Amino acid sequence: MNKTQGWYEASNRTWGQVLFESVTRHPEQELIVCGDQRMTYEQFYECVQSFACGLLELGVSRQQNTALWMTNCPEWMIAQFSVYEIGSPLVPINTRMTIDEVAYSLRQSDAATIIVGSRFIGPPESGLKRLEALIPEVFEQDRDELKCKKLPNLKRVVYLGETVDTPKGAYNFAEIQKSAAGSKVPRSVCEAVDPTDVCNLIFTSGTTGFPKAGMSMHRNNLAAMGEWIRRSDLRQGDRVYLGVPFATNFGCAYVSQLSVLAGSTVIAHEVFNPASALETIQEEKVTWFPGAPTMYIMMLDDPSLSKVDLDSLRAAIVGGAPCPPETIRAMKGRMGFDFVIHCYGLSECGGLSTSTLIDDDIEKIANTVGKKFDTVELQITDPASGDAVPAETQGEIWLRDVEPGSCVGKGYYNMPDATSKAITDDGWFRTGDLGFIDVDGYVSITGRTGDMFIVGGYNVYPAEIEAVLHTLPSVKMAQVFGVPDKEKRLGEVGCAYVELKDGSTTNEEEIISFCREKLANYKIPRHIVFVSGEEFPLTASGKVRKFILREQAIDRLQLKE
Structure with missing residues (x-):
C-alpha cells in the first residue's frame, strides 16, 4: 500500500465508526471535561x-x-455524535447570533430539529426567552404537532434543561436519553450512513454578506484531520483546550471531531477568559492549545501568567489571523510551548488545507500558513483568467481533491x-483568499478578493497594510478597508481603524508618516481612526465585519454624498 492509499483508505469511514473505534481502544480515558462534568469515552458512547x-x-x-443551539457542554458533543450516528447532517448554531440570524440559519438549512440549551452567555441568558422570541408556538402547541410559521420545515424542538421547565411543544433532552437507555442504534441505520454523506452544514462567517452553509462530508473531514494529526503531533491522551464555541469550524471539527479521532481529551470552557484559561492549563495539565492570536495575547498580558505552572503545554495552534513574531517568541519563551503551528483552511474544504511544520522558524510561522496537505491540490490562480501564476506572484488560492472527496465538500x-461560482467545472474550489507560494512551497495569505479596494486605478489589499501597521510598537490591532475619496479624485482611499496597546500613545500623523516609509503612496491610509477593541464588530466566529466598519467610517468621517 502506498502513502496515498493509506490515508485515503483511512478516510473512508464515518464519524460513527470513528467513535466506536476510539471507545474500543481506550474506554476508560476521559473524553470531555467541562466545569464539574467529566465523562470517559465509554460513558460518552453510551449516552450517544x-x-x-x-x-x-x-x-x-x-x-x-439537525441544528444545535447550545453553549459548550458535554451534551453538545453527545448531540453532535448522535446525529452523526444516525446520518442526520449537523447544523451548528453559534450562541452569539441574534434571533434573526438564527432564524435565517434554520430556514436556509431546512433544519427539521433544533436542540436548544437552557442557559446562554449574554442577554438574554435564558434559553426559554430565546425560544419565545424564535419559536413562540413551542409554548402553545403540542410537541407532536408543532408548526412554526417562521420555520415551516421545523418539526421538533429538544430542550436541554429541567423537565418541569420544558415547553409543552418541546421534548426534554434527558427524557429522550432516559427513554432509550441501554439501547443501541440498529446496524442497518449505521450502515446506511456513507463516508460521502454530508456530516456538517457550517455557516460561513458572513463578513461580506449573507452566510452560506458549507457542506462537509465525513470523508473530506477525516482526510484533512488525519493529515493534521500527523502534522501537529496530536497524540492519544493529549489534553486539548477549547475556548471557542463548539458551534464553529474550530470547535465542532478541529477540537471535538479531531479529539475523538486522535483519542484525546477535550477540556472545554463555556467562554474564553485568560485568567481562567491559565488556571485550567495548570489544573487539567493541558498539552495542546488551539486558539486565535488574540487569545494568546490576552494570556500573555494577564497578571496571573507568572503565578501558574504551564509545564504541561507542548503545542500551540494558531489560525484565523496573522500572529506577530514577537507574540510567537513570547508564547515559546514565557508560556513554554515546545512549538507553534500556523494553519489555514475552510469548513467548505474539510476544515484545514495547509500548516507550518513543527521545526519551522518564527518568521515562517508568522508570515506564512505553511505547506499544503497531502490531501489537497493547491494552486495560486489569476482569478480573471483561471490560469496558474508563477511562484511569488499573488493570486487567488484555489483548492482541489487529490483523490475523490479528499478536500472539496459538496x-x-x-x-x-x-456553489457553481465557488466550484469550477474541473473541481477547483475558489477560496476567495488572496496569497502566493514561495519557492519552498510555503503559502502566504495577503487578503480577500472581496476586501480589495481600488485607489486611483491601483488594487490595494488591506492585509498588506495591516501587516505594516502591526509592526508599530504602539499598535495592538489594525483593520484597513476602503472608503469613498472625499475629493472624488481617486474613487476610494484607505481607512485604518487602530487599537493601541495599553499605555501607548501615538497620533494620525505619526502613523501615516510611518506608512510612507513602508508603502507606496496609493496604499497609505488617508484616515486613521483610533478605537477600543470593543468597537470592532465581530461575526459569531470572531472575525471582523469590515463592511460594518466601512459603514460606520463613512458616517463618522462624513463621507456620504
Whole structure:
C-alpha cells in the first residue's frame, strides 16, 4: 500500500465508526471535561447510543438536518455524535447570533430539529426567552404537532434543561436519553450512513454578506484531520483546550471531531477568559492549545501568567489571523510551548488545507500558513483568467481533491448559484483568499478578493497594510478597508481603524508618516481612526465585519454624498 492509499483508505469511514473505534481502544480515558462534568469515552458512547435511539424514535433521520443551539457542554458533543450516528447532517448554531440570524440559519438549512440549551452567555441568558422570541408556538402547541410559521420545515424542538421547565411543544433532552437507555442504534441505520454523506452544514462567517452553509462530508473531514494529526503531533491522551464555541469550524471539527479521532481529551470552557484559561492549563495539565492570536495575547498580558505552572503545554495552534513574531517568541519563551503551528483552511474544504511544520522558524510561522496537505491540490490562480501564476506572484488560492472527496465538500446548501461560482467545472474550489507560494512551497495569505479596494486605478489589499501597521510598537490591532475619496479624485482611499496597546500613545500623523516609509503612496491610509477593541464588530466566529466598519467610517468621517 502506498502513502496515498493509506490515508485515503483511512478516510473512508464515518464519524460513527470513528467513535466506536476510539471507545474500543481506550474506554476508560476521559473524553470531555467541562466545569464539574467529566465523562470517559465509554460513558460518552453510551449516552450517544441512547440519545441517538431516542431521536430515531422521534423520527429524526439522515434525510433531515439537525441544528444545535447550545453553549459548550458535554451534551453538545453527545448531540453532535448522535446525529452523526444516525446520518442526520449537523447544523451548528453559534450562541452569539441574534434571533434573526438564527432564524435565517434554520430556514436556509431546512433544519427539521433544533436542540436548544437552557442557559446562554449574554442577554438574554435564558434559553426559554430565546425560544419565545424564535419559536413562540413551542409554548402553545403540542410537541407532536408543532408548526412554526417562521420555520415551516421545523418539526421538533429538544430542550436541554429541567423537565418541569420544558415547553409543552418541546421534548426534554434527558427524557429522550432516559427513554432509550441501554439501547443501541440498529446496524442497518449505521450502515446506511456513507463516508460521502454530508456530516456538517457550517455557516460561513458572513463578513461580506449573507452566510452560506458549507457542506462537509465525513470523508473530506477525516482526510484533512488525519493529515493534521500527523502534522501537529496530536497524540492519544493529549489534553486539548477549547475556548471557542463548539458551534464553529474550530470547535465542532478541529477540537471535538479531531479529539475523538486522535483519542484525546477535550477540556472545554463555556467562554474564553485568560485568567481562567491559565488556571485550567495548570489544573487539567493541558498539552495542546488551539486558539486565535488574540487569545494568546490576552494570556500573555494577564497578571496571573507568572503565578501558574504551564509545564504541561507542548503545542500551540494558531489560525484565523496573522500572529506577530514577537507574540510567537513570547508564547515559546514565557508560556513554554515546545512549538507553534500556523494553519489555514475552510469548513467548505474539510476544515484545514495547509500548516507550518513543527521545526519551522518564527518568521515562517508568522508570515506564512505553511505547506499544503497531502490531501489537497493547491494552486495560486489569476482569478480573471483561471490560469496558474508563477511562484511569488499573488493570486487567488484555489483548492482541489487529490483523490475523490479528499478536500472539496459538496458546495453550499440550498445555494446552487453560489456553489457553481465557488466550484469550477474541473473541481477547483475558489477560496476567495488572496496569497502566493514561495519557492519552498510555503503559502502566504495577503487578503480577500472581496476586501480589495481600488485607489486611483491601483488594487490595494488591506492585509498588506495591516501587516505594516502591526509592526508599530504602539499598535495592538489594525483593520484597513476602503472608503469613498472625499475629493472624488481617486474613487476610494484607505481607512485604518487602530487599537493601541495599553499605555501607548501615538497620533494620525505619526502613523501615516510611518506608512510612507513602508508603502507606496496609493496604499497609505488617508484616515486613521483610533478605537477600543470593543468597537470592532465581530461575526459569531470572531472575525471582523469590515463592511460594518466601512459603514460606520463613512458616517463618522462624513463621507456620504
